[in-house]
Amino acid sequence: MKDTDTDRASSTALTVWLQRLENLHSREIDLGLERVGQVARRLQLPLQSSPERPRTITFAGTNGKGSTLAMTQAMALAAGLKVGSYTSPHFLHFNERIQIQGQPVTDAAIIAAFEKIEAARAEISLSYFEFATLAALVIFNQSDLDLWLLEVGLGGRLDAVNLVDADVAVVTTVALDHQEYLGDDLEGIGFEKAGIFRPGQAAVLGSRQLPASVRQQATALGCSIYQLGREFNQQDQQQTWCWQGSDDQGQALELPGLPWPQLPRDNAATAVQAVLLSGLPVSEEAIKQGLSQARVTGRMQRQGAWLLDVAHNPQAADYLSQQLAQEKPCRRLAIVGMMADKDQAATLSPLLAQVDAWLVTALPTPRAEQPEKLKTLLESKGGRVLDVFTQADGRQVFSRAQQLLGTGEFDQVVVLGSFFTVALFLDALQADTRSSCVTV
Known part of the structure; x- marks a missing residue:
């Protein structure tokens, strides 16, 4: 077949797969890690943090997590790092969810990942989102990456993304949303989102006003805590802005003259803190370049x-x-x-x-x-x-x-x-x- 015929066949095959996944599980949203965790282990995915696994940053929050991830990705790419990102939902094409170097992966790559998951799951039922999350992890694990960026779908503690131990976990904001799954109490919702924190790892809190439960959970786990307005901050400098915080070694840093981003500046400041805590080489110039270039579909x-x-x-x-x-x-x-x-x-x-x-x-x-x-x-x-x-x-x-x-x-x-x-x-x-x- 010609390349265009092959592409068309792959697109059709992916559409068939996605239609099947929409009806495969009894519930559209089924929070919990037991089923999806079993399949992940059968696939031998690197869920635990280790020197061999790429650094991983997970993003949760009611609002702002997508923007914060996008700016983190843009800075990492500007630094020359190899980056995989997983976000949801998509707008026009499923491939938008799984990106390598800022570009959606191919239909063929997704289908191959789905086939591996299907073979591994056997009797275990998976939801659409769980299939998608595992596909991203399979694809990332097969790629030569420096950094994984993972956006939580719903909540945090019981979301499929939380299978992966984050080296840096970001909670941007906490507000009332998805109450039928997370409850209508901000402290309870904050606890669910703080479920992405890991003992002794970095926890980045991207808002000055968060329920006490978020910081309490980070403290209980012995996390290194970095909260906007406390451990890091941002302020105007007329036509630019200044970021103040610290790196992964605890050294105080100040980055003046940063360009105004097209996305919320609190999220930009949070992204800067997260990428600096990754321990990967990201220069001040890469930070400036990434902030000036970052865009998110459907956000302003x-x-x-x-x-x-x-x-x-x-x-x-x-x-x-x-x-x-x-x-x-x-x-x-x-x-x-x-x-x-x-x-x-x-x-x-x-x-x-x-x-x-x-x-x-x-x-x-x-x-x-x-x-x-x-x-x-x-x-x-x-x-x-x-x-x-x-x-x-x-x-x-x-x-x-x-x-x-x-x-x-x-x-x-x-x-x-x-x-x-x-x-x-x-x-x-x-x-x-x-x-x-x-x-x-």
């Missing part, structure tokens, strides 16, 4: 008049609202779709003052809230809803938003509320970009 992502952000809980929405408030005043249209299990009122309320009108859309998942209910909620709070789309058709909603931009009534479109919402419009934006290209 700008394309022309469009701004895409996956804000889907109150803490994330409050941050987005603060960022919008600092921008030049404009007439702003927002497109929103949300999951039914989210705190919709508390998520949307901070954004009402920054948004002039709303388009409400359905999403392609049974977990989504009915758009009419979101419309009613927005209007009860004084929001102006122009249209409701009862089908998850990103192209249709995109066309309507583009039409409204064209009339001059609005200057900016913000897409928010869920990973699913952003995914709908990433696809539409990419299609629009392709159709606008003219070959000369």
Whole structure:
């Protein structure tokens, strides 16, 4: 077969695999390490920290873990290190979850990993996320890497990612989200996220305001603790900012003149502390280069008049609202779709003052809230809803938003509320970009 035929066949085969995995396990989310741990051991994956295994940094938190991982990756790549990263969920292609050197791995590599897992699991049932996590670890273990970066999917203590002992464990923020799995008490949620800490290893706390349970757990395990605002910090320097903290040898460091990142600066400061604690060679120049280059799909992502952000809980929405408030005043249209299990009122309320009108859309998942209910909620709070789309058709909603931009009534479109919402419009934006290209 030609290469294009081979690629098409692999893509089809991966699609078949993913469809099968969606229905393989009785529960979409099934927290616990016993089943997946048995399979990992059969695969002989290096779960324990050792000099032979690549250094590993694990990231947990309600918000900010993806951004912090992305900046850590960018700095490590700028330093010339060989890096594997595992994140979730994906937007358009499953391959986004598993990256080597910042690039998604091939369909063929994922299929090969799935086949190994399938052979090893035998009678053991695995969820979609557990299969994905094991696939990332299989691929990383076969690659010549210096650093593994692993993002927790849900919680921490019982998440499949927590199979791997982290050399550096990062908890970015703790807020109410996924209460049906983690509980509705911040101390309890903090304890779950602190489950990624390991005895005697480094624990990086990426917020000034965390439940006491997070630091208490790190202390109980004898971790070396580094918390934003205490053991490390960041501050403005007019057009730049300064980081202050220490390296893995406990030597105090100050890095002035750092470039303003495109992502939250608290997360940037946390990423700097994490990468310096890895013990790998990362220069000040690599830190500056990585911070200036790091981007994350769906986090304050700008394309022309469009701004895409996956804000889907109150803490994330409050941050987005603060960022919008600092921008030049404009007439702003927002497109929103949300999951039914989210705190919709508390998520949307901070954004009402920054948004002039709303388009409400359905999403392609049974977990989504009915758009009419979101419309009613927005209007009860004084929001102006122009249209409701009862089908998850990103192209249709995109066309309507583009039409409204064209009339001059609005200057900016913000897409928010869920990973699913952003995914709908990433696809539409990419299609629009392709159709606008003219070959000369």
